[in-house]
Amino acid sequence: MKKICLTVLAASALIFSTQTVSAQEVAQANVEVEETVTQRVQDDFRQIEIEELPAEVQQAVERDFAGATIAEAHVKEHEGEQKFKLKVTTAEGEEKELYADAQGNWIDKEKKHDENQDQE
Incomplete structure (x- = not known):
């Protein structure tokens, strides 16, 4: 029974950590897009x-x-x-x-x- 509980706990921790990494990657991608748009608006000035x-x-x-x-x-x-x-x-x-x-x-x-x- 202890092994089943530990396995479920480990699986839950693994799923949570991968979702956190994905959210960070999306946030970084949004920042890069905003920087690119700002540079284009400047019209090379x-x-x-x-x-x-x-x-x-x-x-x-x-x-x-x-x-x-x-x-x-x-x-x-x-x-x-x-x-x-x-x-x-x-x-x-x-x-x-x-x-x-x-x-x-x-x-x-x-x-x-x-x-x-x-x-x-």
Whole structure:
């Protein structure tokens, strides 16, 4: 009788431990998927320090969005040119995502998206 009880107890412990391992593997897989999705959303932009922005870009923000603060800055190199993605908070407290070239000229992402669709 003792052997039967010990066998049942050992089998129960074995089943419980395999379920725990499976749950951990699923949780790790979910974390890896979330990291991949986050990287794709960045559109190949990499985050930089705000101080690394060209003076022209910083001046364009000050000129066109008086009182705004830059919360985040990202850069992407494309065909030898740098493009910048900025997350700013306006003086009114509105959060905006802006795109600019290295000379401080604004890039209208929606207009570019429409032009690309027209070419297809």
